[in-house]
Amino acid sequence: MTNLVEMRGIEKRFPGVHALKAVQFDLRPGEVHALMGENGAGKSTLMKIMSGIYARDEGEMFVDGNPVTPDGPRAAQDLGIGIIHQELSLMNDLTAAQNVLIGREPRRRFGRLDEAALNAKTAEIFASLNLKMDPRTQVSTQTIARQQLIEIAKALSYSPRVLIMDEPTAALNDAEINELFKVIDKLKADGVGIVYISHRMDEIKRIADRVTILRDGAYIDTVEAADTPLSTIIQLMVGREVTQNAPDIPDTSVSPVALEVRNLSRGKEVRDVSFDVRKGEILGFAGLMGAGRTEVARIIFGADPRDRGEIFVDGQSVDIRTPNTAVQAGIGYLSEDRKHFGLAVDMTVRANIAMADLGRFAGKTGVLNETAMERVAKEYIDRLGIRTPSDTQEVRFLSGGNQQKVVIAKWLLRDCDVLIFDEPTRGIDIGAKSEIYSLLEDLAAQGRAIIVISSELPEVMRLSHRIAVMCEGRLTGILPGGAETTQEQIMELATQRDPALAGAEETL
Ligand SMILES: Nc1ncnc2c1ncn2[C@@H]1O[C@H](COP(=O)(O)OP(=O)(O)OP(=O)(O)O)[C@@H](O)[C@H]1O
Ligand SMILES: [Mg+2]
Known part of the structure; x- marks a missing residue:
């Protein structure tokens, strides 16, 4: 059986980061292939190459056995490759339907937008997702979970043969995850190949057929999900054993x-x-x-x-x-919606972490003590394993999970x-x-x-x-x-x- 997609020897470098080192990956029709690895391992980068968003530096890619080099998302879509991004990419001021069919809105004569058809077509996709939402709903009024479901509907509207899901369940509740898994089962039955990225280990056993593990940008292994214990997968991901001992609970009944x-x-x-x-x-x-x-x-x-x-x-x-x-x-609050609160993505990791508590780093004259900021930033980079070439890297270049670690560091530091x-x-x-x-x-x-x-x-x-x-x-x-x-x-x-x-x- 020919693979739907095959990637070999994929290399990708960013300034200061060797993001992918001779990585291989293949996808069969009708399978769910999980892509696993720690934050910054290179999962999103590999999938952005597959979906034409980034160009590979080296390596080969085949679709149905034919060599391809998708030079943009449109080219990848034409090859049947769709992606649901880790970061939501919806237009907040548009309706759900306008987002789902963006750029492909049904039109009447003289190019006038056919609202009724637009909404009807979207309603159909929502129904297949068992999503109860009026297609005319404005996106900004919806919770992140429901925005994620709109994003999924948008990807499905292209009827892809290859569907990449980059942490689709991060914001979903159990019922919504079950609905998504039903959709995945339906797609599998239709022969669609699915690449599935998630940090929720329990999901891997539930839906993955095979698992490919990346570590530090390197290809580690591809295993059958059914006969590989989770502990083995975790060990391959982190390269060491992870133990979690529940600590003793202190008696706080006497504290104020x-x-x-x-x-x-x-x-x-x-x-x-x-x-x-x-x-x-x-x-x-x-x-x-x-x-x-x-x-x-x-x-x-x-x-x-x-x-x-x-x-x-x-x-x-x-x-x-x-x-x-x-x-x-x-009182401090780390919101569940990280994107809108808390990060200055154009600033460095150090500045973001230090921003939490500028008072601590400002001397008598108000001049910031860069050495102290650097020390604290490096401590948190180390403790949380924030993968970045240096503490002066701009936050927008970090992987999704590593950006979150920066937000968390900020709140941990807050007084x-x-x-x-x-x-x-x-x-x-x-x-x-x-x-x-x-x-x-x-x-x-x-x-x-x-x-x-x-x-x-x-x-x-x-x-x-x-x-x-x-x-x-x-x-x-x-x-x-x-x-x-x-x-x-x-x-x-x-x-x-x-x-x-x-x-x-x-x-x-
Ligand atoms: N546009 C970019 N510029 C510079 N560095 C980048 C860029 N995109 C990704 N990187 C770096 O490449 C590495 C891999 O990032 P990637 O986003 O692929 O990780 P990931 O496995 O998806 O992690 P996560 O689980 O946190 O989403 C990281 O070190 C990241 O900082
Ligand atoms: Mg990612």
């Missing part, structure tokens, strides 16, 4: 309360939420997507207004109306008493995850109060001293952390709907 939230309410999204976090404590927030966890964080951080409720810091009632007032009250981390390890490779966990633990040990929102249950369970669980805007319970609590107990609370609400909907 750092943050107290009483009866926080906002529309249907947050209903009467009350809890507190003590100094030195890590409070995890579990729940299904849409449970209201991010919404609670955004209200506490002053990013969204509240209808009702009080917030106390160190026992003092604080009137938080904007993120600025929150920061002044000592806040209360730190809220929303999905801190999304898109982060497995080796760096455990380092982020220990940095969060260090912060707690210094007496900070930490809130971690995470959709990955093992992560919440691994990190939290206590676990708050939400369902449909309500806090349905707080469970102890550590081995005492099981996934089942969390899931029970995460799906515990308000009987009054559930009843009301059924009678509608």
Whole structure:
């Protein structure tokens, strides 16, 4: 059987980075081929070469056995190669349908846009994705997860024979992931070859047929997913064994309360939420997507207004109306939407990290102490394994996961008493995850109060001293952390709907 695509001896260099070293990759019709490797290993770069976005420096590429050199995304599309990018590339001010069929809008006579056809065609693709969305919806009003689904619809609109998915599930919840996997099954049955990139190890076993592993830009191996244990794949990725020991949970019941939230309410999204976090404590927030966890964080951080409720810091009632007032009250928030907050991509890694706490680096005269900034930047580059040729590299040249590590470093450095981390390890490779966990633990040990929102249950369970669980805007319970609590107990609370609400909907 001829391969759909075959790549051999692919080389790619960027200034200061040998991104791909003699890499090979092939894709068969009807298979899901996972491409794995740590942040910066070269996954996105290889796929950008396959999809005509970057030119290879050396090497060969074949489609259906014929040598090809796609010199742009259009040329790759003509070869049947489509890509769903790691970074969302939608036009925020356009509607969903305008984005899905951008550049190929159906037209009437005299070139007038055929709105009805545009929306109908998009609705059809949405239906195949089981996505309930009006094609006329403006993209900017949608959550990142739903924007990701629009992006997927856009790729499918080209009816590709080869579909590259670069971390398609990073922002999706379990139900949405299941829908996506159904679509993948359908595409496989139609003979489409799929390249699948993800840092979520559990997904690999579920959908991959084969796995190719890259490390530091080098090709390591291609293995059959069914007969390769995950531990082997991880070891091939990181080149060493990764151990994760759950630490002892400190007794913080005697520490003073750092943050107290009483009866926080906002529309249907947050209903009467009350809890507190003590100094030195890590409070995890579990729940299904849409449970209201991010919404609670955004209200506490002053990013969204509240209808009702009080917030106390160190026992003092604080009137938080904007993120600025929150920061002044000592509250920091690492948002789940990294792209819009937190990074100056045209500035260096060093500047971005130091920006978190300029006061620390400014001398009496206000002149920044570059040596101190360099030292701190290098420490975090080292600890988080940020892959960059130097601390003076501009952030935009870093891989997706490494950019996130820079954002995280910034927040870890910030001098806040209360730190809220929303999905801190999304898109982060497995080796760096455990380092982020220990940095969060260090912060707690210094007496900070930490809130971690995470959709990955093992992560919440691994990190939290206590676990708050939400369902449909309500806090349905707080469970102890550590081995005492099981996934089942969390899931029970995460799906515990308000009987009054559930009843009301059924009678509608
Ligand atoms: N346009 C560019 N200019 C300079 N360096 C780049 C550019 N694109 C990628 N790199 C570098 O090439 C290397 C590989 O990056 P790539 O984006 O392929 O990694 P990745 O495996 O996709 O990682 P992640 O899991 O974080 O997305 C990284 O060191 C990155 O900084
Ligand atoms: Mg990438």
